[in-house]
Amino acid sequence: MLGRLNHVAIAVKDAEKAARIYGALGAEVSPAVPLPEHGVITVFVTLPNTKIEFIQPLGETSPIAKFLERNADGGIHHICYDVPDIIAARDRLVKEGARVLGDGVPRIGAHGKPVLFLHPKDFSGALVEIEQA
Numbered sequence: 565m566l567g568r569l570n571h572v573a574i575a576v577k578d579a580e581k582a583a584r585i586y587g588a589l590g591a592e593v594s595p596a597v598p599l600p601e602h603g604v605i606t607v608f609v610t611l612p613n614t615k616i617e618f619i620q621p622l623g624e625t626s627p628i629a630k631f632l633e634r635n636a637d638g639g640i641h642h643i644c645y646d647v648p649d650i651i652a653a654r655d656r657l658v659k660e661g662a663r664v665l666g667d668g669v670p671r672i673g674a675h676g677k678p679v680l681f682l683h684p685k686d687f688s689g690a691l692v693e694i695e696q697a
């Protein structure tokens with residue numbers, strides 16, 4: 565039911581600036597992409613085995629605003645796993661007692677595929693995103 569580690573997300577105040585050091589190391593760095601429906605701007609760094617997603621707040625109601633108030637210098641915000649069937653994964657997780665954030669309906673994420681978020685208190689203090697593979 566669980567696939568590859570899709571990305572590790574780091575919340576920062578300036579995503580392009582944060583990714584710059586990875587570019588200096590020769591990694592592929594994407595352009596900044598605003599995703600108003602998620603309240604963030606993303607910059608992806610592609611590594612051989614996964615990606616780093618830098619997320620910067622966008623708009624008044626960004627879901628990462630409080631996190632950055634608590635972590636002014638930035639910090640690891642969530643981890644994202646591929647799942648082969650996001651609806652089956654959601655239903656199994658709910659059955660096991662995990663809380664799906666929002667209305668439980670997958671939304672299209674940064675890679676154009678459906679994503680869901682799971683409450684950090686149900687995953688040992690780590691916010692988890694699942695993405696349809």
Ligand SMILES: CC[C@@H](C(=O)O)C(=O)SCCNC(=O)CCNC(=O)[C@H](O)C(C)(C)COP(=O)(O)OP(=O)(O)OC[C@H]1O[C@@H](n2cnc3c(N)ncnc32)[C@H](O)[C@@H]1OP(=O)(O)O
Nearest residue numbers: 599602627630631641665673674675679681684689690691
């Ligand atoms: C670009 C699209 C997409 C992709 O395709 O990759 C993205 O990644 S979008 C990324 C941003 N979107 C989201 O994060 C959506 C889901 N997040 C949420 O719904 C909220 O951020 C949250 C997880 C419910 C937290 O809400 P918030 O209002 O910020 O926090 P609270 O202060 O109410 O926190 C409650 C509780 O949870 C702890 N917490 C909060 N954020 C995290 C975190 N990132 N990792 C671990 N723990 C977290 C927080 O410390 C509180 O704990 P207590 O103080 O012990 O109650």
Ligand SMILES: [Co+2]
Nearest residue numbers: 573617644693
């Ligand atoms: Co993400």
